[in-house]
Amino acid sequence: MNNMPTINNGGQPYYFPADIAKEGEDYARLSNFFKTRVGDNGKILTLKWYDQGRVMNVHGFIPFIQGMVGKHYEEPDTKEIVMAPDALYREWQGSTDNGHDGGFMDYILEDQMFPQEGIFKGHFGLKDTNGNVLTSVNIVFEVLGNDLRVGETSKYYSAELDRLVREYEVKTDQMVADGTQKVDQFVAQTKNNINTSLQTSRDNIDALNGEIRANRAEQANISQHLAGTQQQIANYDIVTRPEFQTGMDTMNSAINERLSQMKTNPIAVANAGELTKNYPNGADGIFITADTGHKWIYLYGAWKDCGAYQAIGIENSELAPLKEDLIKQEGKINQNTNDIELNSLGIKKNSVDIQNLEGAGHLMDILLVDDFGNHITDDYGNRISGYKWLPLTDVTLTQAGLPADGQAVGEAIKNATSFKPEKYGMPVLYLWGSNILSLKDKSKTLKNEVTYSFPAYGVSGTVEKFKVQGASSVAWPKKNYTLNLDKSFEGISGYGKNHKYVIKANYADPSQALNVVGARLWGMIRGTHKNANTGILNINGDQLVDDTGNRIIAETDPQLSIGGTYGAVDGFPIGVYINGQYWGLYSFNIPKDDWMAKMPKKSKNKYAIIDTIWDPQGAFKQETNLKDQMELQFCSTKDTEWAKDSVNELIRAALASYDTVDDFNKAVSPLLDIDSAIDYYIFSVLVDNDDGIFRNYLLQTFDGKKWYIAAYDLDSIFGRTPDFWEHLHAKSDTNDWRDHGVTFENVTNANRLMYQLWKFYKEEILKRTKALIDGVMSDSAVDTAFVDYVRHIPLTAFNAELERWPGMQNTLVDNINRIGRWYMQRIAWLKNKYFNN
Template structure:
């Protein structure tokens, strides 16, 4: 700014009159400029109006509407040379076609406003945006925030007219087209062919997700034809968005088209832009809603998936996409499971961290579960239906929820007599919860399965090191009444809680052994002290219904989580539920007919049935009459899971893993037919008549 003499702020009469005179010339004078007191030229009002009109004319003839190219050419005098305008498309391939005045002749520029192809154009634009912006999260966050806002606007349009909804979508498409133009210089041959393949997979996934979001929109019509006002509004919006995006790019320090991102950087970038990024509800805790569709997991790592537990864990980055929401975290992952660890397709456990130092844990909750720092991918190697394990946990949950008691869940006994935070339900449920998922490793399809919680002590509301809060993870066949003989052998049992057992812990287990070995009379007297009646009856009926062969046989149990909150009363909690409904443990055969005898038939269980026989029969009748143990209910549970997959995903799964053992021996018909006959058999065992 030039020096003013006298200086700015002088209030003499001469300065005042000079300003009044200058203002009169600026407002009422001809188009031109008037110098200020420092000698700098200022545009007069008429000069500004002339410039505005020139800009308007160069953008589009706002007052004109051209139905055909012929009509536009006839009005060429009002379309300045070098400027563009639009005429309505003669077919359904586009909404309008752009032409430019080139020496008096309107010539097509090759640009069109989309109509029917709006959604596909949107998906392609996002894919292009991802390829161009490999780096710099500042710009990406701006784009992600804008994209989230626009998608929110579309949802808000539910209560508005179809034309308004279509207009919002067109704005979204053209905004991304503007971004595509702005970053065209970044989209070079720096992107490898394999990376392009990864983005194509992402594009197809995003199109499916976006289509799901569009389905609820009331009145949405991708074929709606915009008015001239709509076109003007859209063009101005596009120009504004290009300017805004260009400004953001210009501010990026160190932006280089020669820089190629690593796979992990691309995974982090994709996680941020391909959905509404989850924000922590408290420090390090993220919460997503119950999935309506399939979860997509993208795992990236410089290492390979371990082939065994002995290889330990590998560092990587996990991106989890749930109905348009996106969660990303650094992770350590390794092989999960016992006998399943030897299968070609691995179960994997993921420990989640805030960054690649792998020092600060983060937790993720999906649906109504406790936030977990460890999640598990169950590959379902032995079960080609991909429903047995998760469906059975869902069935157990139905059994639990059918109880007319408090506490309803076993894990809720810790809330009795508590207040404030200590008396508040926290999402712990005492069993794993799983959701259908598809996994990609370093961009390549790995397989379908379930994304699940595990058997962490927190999910059973147990402390880490209270000697009498005990969780025994029984990995080998243990005889009821002889736990103490193998209690320190990790091949048989692992202490999930307490982490460091004390003499008080071992004394409690010895007392449990003594109870199991009591004669009938003493056993009957001590039964209410050492076992929960509701729990032991439901566990017995549930494991008998599904013939869960990995849970127990005779007087031995395995995989079951045996839990106590005081070292005195014990709860049987089901775990590892895929060997069921007739399937052999390795998935190679249907080895157990529906009439297979009740497996829990050892001395321990016979003593329980001697005391609770009538109650067991009554509970069976209740679960049957409520429709929980029924073919129709199992069909519904299967549908809830299998409907998340498509047949294309199953085809990809079996093409990737053709050696899965149960491919030719089990299916939905096998499960439902087996259950129908199993129910008929057990009705006779528990004296039930439908």
């Protein structure tokens, strides 16, 4: 990497910077700064982790090392390092205790990591506590020889396995062998008992199925009805949803009543012709044709010849136990689920496969005893333990007549006490799909695989396209998703019907409010410009008037005519279930596309939206090809070249030098809506938009020539920072390292357009700022905006969020109380700094 320390490092221990953005060379070569020797033990190599140049908080992450040690050579053309065939694989994993403040993470190089000389080539990285790899960097350094402790080593080594070996080496080989033999015998006996028990269960079930098949003709009509009902259950996952229990009880009662009324005595007719003539629309029961001796039943809308009649009638006294056994078996199938997430996939996963009965067991710790009941111990008096699968025999009933085991009772208690957002009036979105949780980034789209239900809006069906949404947020366990639904509906008032929406996880924002409320505040700022005073003319040029003679007027500015949040997002809080499991709080949002700005999807007129990603293009410091740090998000025409040419014309105008404000206006105002640019500049200072100076805002054009600015991605405002853990002081001009927030002056070096605005419009900017903080951006107005959003989320929902996602940071700190307190301090600082005179 280009920022390696000097060799002597001023007498301080080395640390090596690593950026998860993977900037720099393919491999960081540390040999000039760090070497290890064969057999070295406990040497610490410290890395300081960054995310796009910002220090990360590594608390809660686990360091790991994976790589090869041995001889190597370099390809002369590519300089690629190729390890020798006898190079040895090594790995190491630390704990969360290795992380320190300031992004520092210690990597401990144990003795067995370096069994032979050469080089180490591999990667150092970070995992979360669930084992998910967050990131890693490629590392190369030398391993020196000349150490007498070098000895025989294995081909593969794991620090975890080595620890386990050392832990158990105090036990004698003989005792371990004796214990192993007894455990093997016990396990073999237990396995044999389980297999015998399961085989007996299968034999009993096979016998039951034989009886069911023998009487299938008699039960044809009710079987058809039951099959349809079961298909409905499979499609809509009713069995796993408690709110349908009453419906299921009603259905079971109907089935029992129908079975009790079923006719089992055969009815004789002369022949098939007489049968179809007398009963053209079918009839209940079994009919025997005297001429052939065949039995006939009415099945699927037609009479069916079922061959020679051999079955005998079954009395109700015999049929009743059969029905009872059938009900019990279906109950066991539903209760013997051993994974709630798989169970939530619905009846399709656990419907009628009787082999699921083997899940009705529990792996128990046991202590080994001899024939006299005495505990078997090792030489140190420790009791030797083992494991045994024990069947669940608890038959506690959750209600009268309903069979249940301990697991089912536990599930019933969990369902009764778990948080259900629908009880509090929150809209709830239900999603089902076996591959939803396999999505890790935006590279994969699920097409027609996910189904949904949104009862609050009366829509359900199939998600035609389902994918992960966002860039940096994809690394977090709770992800954002984009949904292209098969139906359009008006989810957000004032925007009309749409089929595409985004659900935002807000994993980095425990308040659940920053992104949407920030966009609404932006809309409040832009709305102060709205002045519908332009008269409307007909095709003849005549002024249109109403019935009383008043002129009909309208807002003609394309962005101000949008209304709402004026080109930014909007949304509302919802609860989300994925495959029957509560997944947490989300915001149901407008997507970042044409609909957000009320642009036509296809038009000969030139509409476009550009997303700013990073410096330099996002800072108006360099032209773009729209595939770098500016990206084309939407274009109304197939040809997109004009959008690139148009925005580059604006960038060149921002880069140019001007002597007077008139010169600047003459060059820039035809290409840029200066009002929206000034508003965004002021907005960023007011809310400390630290992550939105050269990225995370949108450029919108409605005519292919003039561009408007709109705020976007606002989860790092009001003192929040992009690394999600640190908070900025409300004052942004002290010497404290955390006070690197946004001021009118300090962002002029980071964004060329803001430099020009401050140079030529300073007086207008301060006058506009004063008007805003006395109006729509006063501390009371901002506080009300947050209250109006968060009041729709019950307190218990925030508690459930923390329980569902314990890895969320700052859950006690980041709430609307902190936001309101911070903004009051911010306004006081702004007034003192800019308006004291």
